[in-house]
Amino acid sequence: MTPSAVRRAWVWAPAALLVVAALAGPALAPGSFAAPVDLPYGPAGPGRPLGADYAGMDVFSRTVAGGQRLLLTAALATVVSYAVGAALGLLAAYRPGGIDTTIGGVADVLLALPAFVLLAVVVVAMGPGVLGVAAATVGILLPDVIRTVRAVARSALARDHVEVAVLRGEKGLAVLGREVLPYLARPLAADVPIRFTAAVYAGATAAFLGFGAPPPTPDWGLMVFENRAGLGIQPAAVLAPAACLFSLLLALSWAAGQVSDRDVAPHAGAPRDGRPVVPAPTTDDADGSGAPRPLAAVRGLELRDRSGQTVIRGANLTLWPGRVVALVGPSGCGKTSLALALLGSVRPGMVWAGGVAHLAGEPTGPAVPRRRLRRLRARAVGYVAQDPRTGLPPHRSLRRLIGDVLATRGAPRPQRAAQTVAALRRAGLDGSFVDRRPHTLSGGQAQRAAVAVAVAGRPPILVLDEPTSGLDPATTTAVLDEVVRGARRDGAAVLLISHDDAAVTRYADEVVRLDPAGVASRPPALSVAPRPRTEPGPDLPSTVDGAPPALRVRNLTVGRSGVGTLFDGLSLSVPVGGVVTVVGPSGCGKSTLLRTVAGLVEPAAGEMLFDGDPLPYPLASRPRALRRRIQLVAQNPYASLNPHHRVGAIIARPLRQFRTVPPAALADEVDSLLALVSLDPDLAHRLPAALSGGQRQRVAIARALACRPRLLLCDEVTSALDAETAAAVVDTLDAVRRVSGTALVVVTHDPAVVARLPGSPLTLPATSDRSARHV
Structure with missing residues (x-):
């Protein structure tokens, strides 16, 4: 067992032992916990080490059995709170506006109500017992769960891989379930112990106030409430259940507080082989001659x-x-x-x-x-x-x-x-x-x-x-x-x-x-030499004169908040199986152009045609088949892949969504797509965190190609690649273009990419010049 695992075991051991003992309490109680065995507040005696309570029942047996109902009620309330709160939080994050405002308003009202008032109102309305206390506890926990889920979901929805799923035509439930829900695992894992502790406290408070289980049910909070008048006569009847409740809450709180700080990163523990790392001396390479030391x-x-x-x-x-x-x-x-x-x-x-x-x-x-x-x-x-x-x-x-x-x-x-x-x-x-x-x-x-x-x-x-x-x-x-x-x-x-x-x-x-x-x-001195471009094969017959272009943009004007107009009156045409490279200084609007074509940015003016038909805005108005035919490979290889899904699942998702291959051929098709972008098929079993930036970018390209697009929008897809791999990826895209008829719009800063692709680039100037021109 690793040191971090031992540390986690010690953190959870006290709470786990107390929870197990409380749940098994009725079976462990040595005597009757629901029938009188002595006079009220009778003294300790044989078989009754803590004496009797106000009704003459055995304090020790009732204390041993008194935690089960409390924990089960708290567990029920916690499960319901997270089920309802997660659904409402996800809905609020996914539907900003009226729905978000309504859900947030309900959460704020519940949060503003004092806990004891909420307990009193709900228990009186539903009646005392498990359901009434559980419902009141749900009302206490729900606002914080909604807020936590909504905050995490909003952050996840802003990531590029969610945007790619929306562009691909994934339905709302699929986006939330596949792309957003995995982000909740770790925050909720740290949050659940805290809420469960709060639920135990709320249940104990309800019992103490007389809103919980009716007598003679064994319950720690109820025991404190019932025997408070006899504290001076038989203190054990109050102190024993209070001590158990306090110990349980303290152990749960301590464990909950340690969850968020626990060491979950694979790199944070000791080396796998257990060998210690010997620190390097601070005088390394210093010989006393006054030569500089390495930093x-x-x-x-x-x-x-x-x-x-x-x-x-x-x-x-x-x-x-x-x-x-x-x-x-x-x-x-x-x-x-x-x-x-x-x-x-x-x-x-x-x-x-x-x-x-x-x-x-x-x-x-x-x-x-x-x-x-x-x-x-x-x-x-x-x-x-x-x-x-x-x-x-x-x-x-x-x-x-x-x-x-x-x-x-x-x-x-x-x-x-x-x-x-x-x-x-x-x-x-x-x-x-x-x-x-x-x-x-x-x-x-x-x-x-x-x-x-x-x-x-x-x-x-x-x-x-x-x-x-x-x-x-x-x-x-x-x-x-x-x-x-x-x-x-x-x-x-x-x-x-x-x-x-x-x-x-x-x-x-x-x-x-x-x-x-x-x-x-240490290699010999690097030499920068142009890499020869492979000779392209013949283009498809669909690119002959007279064929409608895959994409035509006319007099497009797009602005950005805080920047103003990025380009005004831009026009371009991409034939079927053709390619247009877009170049220009950083910040001139190259990525915005691709996002406008993809339907993510609203143009101020102009016209966009795809296969001769207008491209509607917003994206939600585009039919699913049209979304599949236009794919965007985002500039950011880190945010464009869901870190919770393995590479194989990421690439297989479009194949399943559009049923482009039989289920039995999914694995082979994933391997083929990985090989197409110069990646080892064994990487299909890895998570994106285990890949380099260049490997992630190629996985994003493979995912886009899995949709069999007719128009592929590539935003700096070679920026994280070495020259040789970049050349191979560009040649792959060029081959896809020529063989399948996929039209390409490639944004790049790399002159080598421009040189490897046919045609003249479209140059977008700096934002100080509001026009665009071909060179």
């Missing part, structure tokens, strides 16, 4: 997945002051896992099986307390996650996010406003962004905002995980020039994880490559 290093790192397979083997990485180390390698080889291990963390689903690490002169790794690691990273590290939207809280402005970093690094309050603007400018954003929130930014703007937060406090160590994958080449150069120049000036160490060979060649002082087996090496 961070990991030696002999070995990471394994849950099955025991080695993911990274014997990796070494050292970061030196004022130097840039680039970490490169194919998608899925473990670059992000190695970078996180350098910071003392391990990705979910992996185990630190060997190696030592230190950060800013202090040891890191799974043996170091997490609180200590958090403080160390907050003080010494600026980190840009591969997906900026997961690293930036959506409810906080950039002013507050950067201000918090500056406060942690000790910046004086009067200087923080100027330093916030300076950090934004280093990342290529102007001062107008200080009050913007991450969810209002484009993908590239969010990436630059994450860079601004990371560099704001001038940390001694910068870890940049694909910091410019959503940026055009000119912006990439401008941002990295500024960041690297500032790091060299401050003597900071930079770890740059990138698939961009040009950026690596331009900025890296040292390159470390991870091969697919997770072995690190």
